[in-house]
Structures are given as C-alpha cells and as structure tokens.
Amino acid sequence: MPKLEAPFFPIIYVRGYAMTRDEIVQTTSTPYMGFEAGSTKVRQAQDGSIRKFVFESPLVRLMKDYRYRDIYAAGMEQAEKLPARSLIIHRYYDQADPAFGHGDALSIPEAAKALAQRILEVRNAVCGDDEDARRSFKVHLVAHSMGGLICRCLLQNDTITSAEVRGMVDKVFTYATPHNGIEVAGINVPGFLSLNDMNNFNRGVMADYLKVPKDKVNTLGNCGFPPARFFCLIGTNSRDYAVAHGLSALAAGQMSDGLVRIENAYVSQCPRAFVHRSHSGHFGIVNSEDGYQNLVRFLFGDLRADGRLDITALPFPPDIAKARAQGKQIDSSYYIEATVAPRGAYTYELTARRRAQESAVRREYRELFDASGRLLDDARSPMLFSVFLDSSKITSGQEVAFSVELAIYNAGYEIDGVLFLKQHIPGEYLFRDTLVLFARRREGGGWQLRYVWSDERWARSRPSDSDIAAEAEHAGSSPHDTTMQFSIPLQSAKGFRATLQIALASWR
Numbered sequence: 364m365p366k367l368e369a370p371f372f373p374i375i376y377v378r379g380y381a382m383t384r385d386e387i388v389q390t391t392s393t394p395y396m397g398f399e400a401g402s403t404k405v406r407q408a409q410d411g412s413i414r415k416f417v418f419e420s421p422l423v424r425l426m427k428d429y430r431y432r433d434i435y436a437a438g439m440e441q442a443e444k445l446p447a448r449s450l451i452i453h454r455y456y457d458q459a460d461p462a463f464g465h466g467d468a469l470s471i472p473e474a475a476k477a478l479a480q481r482i483l484e485v486r487n488a489v490c491g492d493d494e495d496a497r498r499s500f501k502v503h504l505v506a507h508s509m510g511g512l513i514c515r516c517l518l519q520n521d522t523i524t525s526a527e528v529r530g531m532v533d534k535v536f537t538y539a540t541p542h543n544g545i546e547v548a549g550i551n552v553p554g555f556l557s558l559n560d561m562n563n564f565n566r567g568v569m570a571d572y573l574k575v576p577k578d579k580v581n582t583l584g585n586c587g588f589p590p591a592r593f594f595c596l597i598g599t600n601s602r603d604y605a606v607a608h609g610l611s612a613l614a615a616g617q618m619s620d621g622l623v624r625i626e627n628a629y630v631s632q633c634p635r636a637f638v639h640r641s642h643s644g645h646f647g648i649v650n651s652e653d654g655y656q657n658l659v660r661f662l663f664g665d666l667r668a669d670g671r672l673d674i675t676a677l678p679f680p681p682d683i684a685k686a687r688a689q690g691k692q693i694d695s696s697y698y699i700e701a702t703v704a705p706r707g708a709y710t711y712e713l714t715a716r717r718r719a720q721e722s723a724v725r726r727e728y729r730e731l732f733d734a735s736g737r738l739l740d741d742a743r744s745p746m747l748f749s750v751f752l753d754s755s756k757i758t759s760g761q762e763v764a765f766s767v768e769l770a771i772y773n774a775g776y777e778i779d780g781v782l783f784l785k786q787h788i789p790g791e792y793l794f795r796d797t798l799v800l801f802a803r804r805r806e807g808g809g810w811q812l813r814y815v816w817s818d819e820r821w822a823r824s825r826p827s828d829s830d831i832a833a834e835a836e837h838a839g840s841s842p843h844d845t846t847m848q849f850s851i852p853l854q855s856a857k858g859f860r861a862t863l864q865i866a867l868a869s870w871r
Contacts, residue, residue: 591634
C-alpha cells in the first residue's frame with residue numbers, strides 16, 4: 364500500500380453552493396467542481412512591459428509541486444488502491460442532478476454524512492488491511508464557501524458521524540466561507556427563505572446543524588477540533604464579483620468578497636488571512652496564487668508566525684493637542700495596515716489588510732486610552748496577522764525570511780462632535796515602515812529571530828546584536844507549548860510608540 368507520510372495526507376475538496384438547477388448541472392458536469400479553475404491575468408514586469416501571468420489552478424499546482432494526483436482513470440473514479448497523495452472531490456451535488464441521482468439537493472447535514480462516508484472509503488482505498496496505516500490515517504479538508512459549513516457540520520455535529528471519523532481530519536482550510544452567515548443589505552438571510560436552500564446561511568438554521576448557540580455560530584463550539592488547525596482565507600474584493608450582474612456584490616456591500624462580508628468570513632480563535640480576491644470568478648479567491656500559497660503553507664509548512672501590535676502612545680498633532688488641553692472633547696480613530704509576504708514572493712502576498720481594500724484594522728482612541736491619555740488595562744491590541752511559512756522554500760541562506768509592511772494613520776479627528784478637516788493632510792502617517800524578519804532554528808529546539816527595518820538598511824545587511832529580537836521567557840499557554848514570543852519596539856519622531864509582538868511556533 365502507498366506510504367502515508369505526514370503532512371502529505373489525502374486532500375478532499377468540498378465545493379460551495381450551487382443555487383439553481385442550471386448551476387447544479389454545470390457543477391456536476393465538471394470532474395473537479397471548480398478546483399481546476401485557474402486564471403490568466405496581466406502584470407507589469409520590471410522592464411515596463413505587460414506580461415501574461417498564469418495561475419494553473421490549485422489542482423494542477425498540487426500535482427506539479429507536491430506530486431498529488433487525481434483518482435480518475437479510464438473514465439471512471441477509482442475506488443481501490445489509491446495513493447496517499449490523492450486529490451478527491453466530494454461530489455455531493457451529484458444527487459441533485461437527475462442524470463446521476465434523485466434530483467434533490469442534499470441538506471448540509473446530509474452532505475456532511477456523505478463526507479464522513481467518503482473519508483472512510485478513502486481510508487480503505489489508501490490503507491487496505493494495514494492496521495498501522497489505518498491508525499495513522501488522516502485527511503485534509505479544503506473547502507470553498509458553503510463547503511466549509513459542510514466540513515464544520517461534520518466536525519461539530521456529533522449526530523453526523525463517529526468520533527473516530529472526526530479524528531481522521533488533520534486540518535481544514537476554507538476559502539470565503541460564510542462562517543457567520545450571509546447578509547443581504549445588512550440583514551441576515553431569513554430562516555423562512557427555503558428557496559434553493561438559501562436558509563442554510565441563516566444563523567438560526569446554522570446554529571441547529573452546527574450545534575452551537577445562535578450568537579456563537581462562528582465558533583467551533585465544544586467539538587474538540589483544535590482551532591489552530593482550522594484556517595480561514597478571507598476575500599476583500601467586492602468589486603470584481605460578477606454574479607447576478609453585480610447585484611450580489613451590491614447587496615453584500617463593501618468590506619466583503621462580493622457575497623460574504625469580511626466580518627462573517629472567519630471562525631473565532633482560528634488563524635485567518637486576508638487577500639484582495641472576490642468570492643469567485645476571474646478574480647476569485649480559489650483560482651489565485653495568493654490562495655494557493657496560503658493553502659500549501661498551512662497544509663505542509665513548518666512554521667507559524669503571529670503578529671500583535673501593542674500600542675503605548677498615540678500622539679495628537681499640535682492643534683488637536685491644544686484643543687484637548689483647553690478641555691474640548693476629542694474623538695479619533697486609526698487605521699492599521701499590515702501586509703505580509705515571504706522572501707521570493709513577486710506576484711502574491713500571504714495576507715494584506717489595507718484601507719484601500721477596506722480591510723484595514725480600525726481602532727478608536729477610547730479603545731486604547733482613557734480620557735487622560737493613560738493606557739487602558741484591557742486595551743484592544745489588534746491581531747495583525749497569522750501566517751504559515753515553510754523552511755523547505757528558503758530561497759537564500761538558512762533563514763525563513765518574510766516582510767511585514769506596517770502603517771498607522773489617523774482616520775479623522777472630532778472636536779466637540781464636529782469633524783476637524785481644515786488641517787487634515789492626506790497620507791500623514793503616524794508610523795510607516797517595512798520590517799523584514801529572519802527566523803532560524805536554534806540548536807536544541809525553538810527559533811531565533813532577527814529583524815531589519817528596510818527604510819534604514821538593506822534587508823541583506825550582515826546581522827548585528829541589535830538586530831536580534833527580544834525573546835519572552837515563555838509565551839506558551841502550558842509548559843508543553845513551545846511557542847516563542849519576541850518583542851520588537853516601534854516608534855516615530857511624531858511620538859508614536861508601540862511594540863510588535865511576534866509569536867513563532869513550529870508547525871506540522
């Protein structure tokens with residue numbers, strides 16, 4: 364039997380929602396149900412010329428880069444003796460096509476039960492009677508849109524399948540899944556709207572099949588699946604989603620991927636990344652290099668990096684400070700941008716939170732400081748990123764290198780309730796720089812981290828003692844947690860001060 368080699372387990376792809384009968388037939392008429400969709404776009408090269416950039420599709424790239432293969436041969440779907448690195452499409456919509464099934468679409472619990480059966484079939488086909496292989500068997504679930512809810516139903520609803528089957532799921536990666544439901548013009552899809560199963564995205568209905576309270580729909584509940592192993596990729600491009608001639612994007616509004624609002628596209632406590640892609644189409648999140656690079660690093664990488672910003676001083680410009688000293692009420696808020704990319708990236712980013720893409724972090728002054736300017740004990744320090752990296756992809760030297768573009772600027776001041784604009788200068792940042800981080804494995808375990816501010820020095824400069832990030836004594840939640848935390852000071856001549864907390868943890 365083919366050897367199981369962690370983390371290269373079989374991958375089961377679970378596609379998203381097909382609304383109409385025509386869409387269902389289009390779905391069932393393709394062998395890979397959208398996972399084979401690529402994109403061909405143009406970009407400007409370094410010499411100024413316009414060149415074609417081809418992303419072959421996640422399916423093809425997994426085959427080319429990681430030696431995965433599909434399970435089709437001689438016009439049939441193979442059911443026996445599958446290799447460990449198999450790509451399987453969960454074809455739950457076949458039942459809704461009269462050519463293949465009874466013509467009725469499966470409910471989400473029914474699709475989840477079929478997925479559980481599929482996992483058992485894959486185990487039998489990969490492991491046969493090898494008891495050691497059967498005990499170590501795992502699968503990765505990769506899902507788009509509603510497919511992520513089917514995966515969650517499998518994990519969270521204990522009436523769907525056994526604990527043994529749920530334990531076979533190693534990692535889950537979701538693209539643009541409405542983990543907290545879908546809203547139309549700011550209103551959650553009503554529960555009575557059963558036409559074409561649209562009530563699958565009503566929070567009350569979701570709470571029932573996910574086995575969580577209605578106000579905790581975007582949580583894993585008490586299912587026991589580790590949140591760290593459930594990744595949410597969030598799209599931020601609402602403008603290029605062309606479904607229903609753009610009416611869907613109009614209804615979802617800005618700060619969405621054209622269908623799912625950013626705030627509804629993640630599971631609480633789980634890692635997430637933001638990419639400027641739409642829900643589907645030519646600029647879709649699945650058929651993108653950004654999506655693929657996040658996918659393979661999460662599934663196969665060996666390092667997780669998280670960044671949190673602890674702000675300790677937010678200066679006011681002189682005229683605002685003067686008004687405040689005179690006892691006037693000052694209200695202000697701030698945008699925090701963070702973009703992360705690994706060394707060697709040229710056509711993609713792992714995560715990008717930018718105001719221009721309506722995905723920047725926003726904080727009000729009152730969430731961080733009291734009226735006297737004293738830092739609050741429970742200040743809302745923003746989580747900037749969670750990214751996964753892969754030391755096997757080191758392109759130079761012996762360190763995993765990645766950049767973090769940071770920018771903090773004011774979104775507007777109000778003096779006694781009136782917006783103050785006459786002194787507003789667009790693009791006046793409190794802080795802006797690019798941090799380049801270099802992570803190296805230490806002898807005996809753990810990581811060492813050094814850094815360079817690229818506005819001041821070339822990232823390829825020789826390291827010095829001042830480049831080494833200060834390490835916390837212990838950052839883990841238990842003695843067995845090997846997470847290491849590093850503190851990097853940030854400051855500007857305007858008086859902005861903060862500490863970027865970088866947590867590094869080995870990942871598999």
